[in-house]
Amino acid sequence: MRTVTAELAQGAAVRLTDERHHVFAADEPEDLGGTDTAPAPYDLLLGALAACTSVTVSLQAERQGWPFAGIDVTTAHERIRAEDCPDCDGSERGFVDRIVSEVTIYGTFDARQRDRLTRAATSCPVHRTLAGGAHLVDRITFR
16 A cells, blocks of 8 residues: 655645655646645545556557657646536535546557557556545544
């Protein structure tokens, strides 16, 4: 199980440390009460999806020996009313979190390779977690 520990520094600024001792940060923009010294939590989530997509696609192409020349991934998040969601199936009610990924893959590929790379882009581990929903377990302690 991977872990990340968050320590509230000041205001909304948070110091994050993962199990391999990488240190990174999160903060909220000023209009949300933060000091805008680091990416907001949703920016980190979008970054995780973009990074995972990039790595998964590039590894797939490299392992196959395909003429991969690079990848650009842009992700965006918005919270919209379910009835305003053009991609939703109609079963959603209230508000939905909509994440859009724009992926550009560079290289010369045949139809089968394009299909495999498209599947790779939409099935990286972070994409699967977000698409399938995560089972959250919250353990709250007071001291």
